[in-house]
């Protein structure tokens with residue numbers, strides 16, 4: 001892919017983000033890189049070496065940014081926010097999958113607070129603007145017995161792209177904040193806002209569990225009660241997206257009235 005120059009003054013640094021920070025833990029330690037393979041890989045290594053709760057890894061570019069199931073995440077130099085947050089919740093392993101939803105509502109709230117953009121959430125890990133993907137989330141966990149040892153919450157947000165910065169195959173499905181919000185977007189301020197939202201939801205999950213977080217996610221879900229096609233493993237089913245269950249799985253009501261629980265897959269709007 002082509003490389004685009006951006007002025008040094010526009011690069012993200014730990015200092016710039018920390019100057020905007022209002023959090024107690026998230027972002028107090030930031031490892032900022034020009035280029036890495038994947039911020040999740042760097043964060044997992046740091047976490048296994050003992051990096052503290054709330055440590056962040058961010059890069060201007062990822063050469064092997066990852067989505068789920070080994071899919072590629074396009075991470076153009078200087079155009080997005082490609083970052084991973086290390087969390088060390090005191091929770092059982094059963095809760096690990098719910099951090100994707102925690103991240104989804106946090107990013108959506110930050111987009112609304114800063115730019116009045118009403119983003120929608122798509123099960124399980126997408127944030128959409130005008131039905132196109134502006135953000136993807138890749139939450140990975142390591143366990144210690146039946147407790148979570150750490151979570152690496154990887155978040156990729158398209159910020160400054162115009163259409164030509166995306167590969168052609170993504171033109172129909174990807175969007176950036178700048179394609180909607182016509183004023184300049186300050187990535188450091190947006191990141192600090194996301195850290196605040198992530199942190200308050202993180203503390204909420206520790207104090208109250210995930211009930212409120214999942215309720216907020218349902219309110220922002222774009223396809224609750226709508227017809228969807230779900231592709232999972234090598235099968236496809238169609239039905240109504242009936243509910244997000246408390247364990248994060250999707251409940252699909254088939255057209256013959258039966259309900260099917262899906263734990264992993266992709267939703268296609270019909």
Ligand code: BT5
Nearest residue numbers: 038040065066067068071073074083136137154155156174
């Ligand atoms: C995701 O996977 O959406 C999770 C993406 C997580 C990326 C972050 S960036 C920081 C951290 N470090 C990493 O290595 N990853 C995380 P999934 O639901 O599997 O979606 C992947 C699909 O999204 C691809 O197959 C493409 O179709 C599409 N896609 C790839 N890059 C995109 C982009 N920049 N914008 C919109 N869609 C994209």
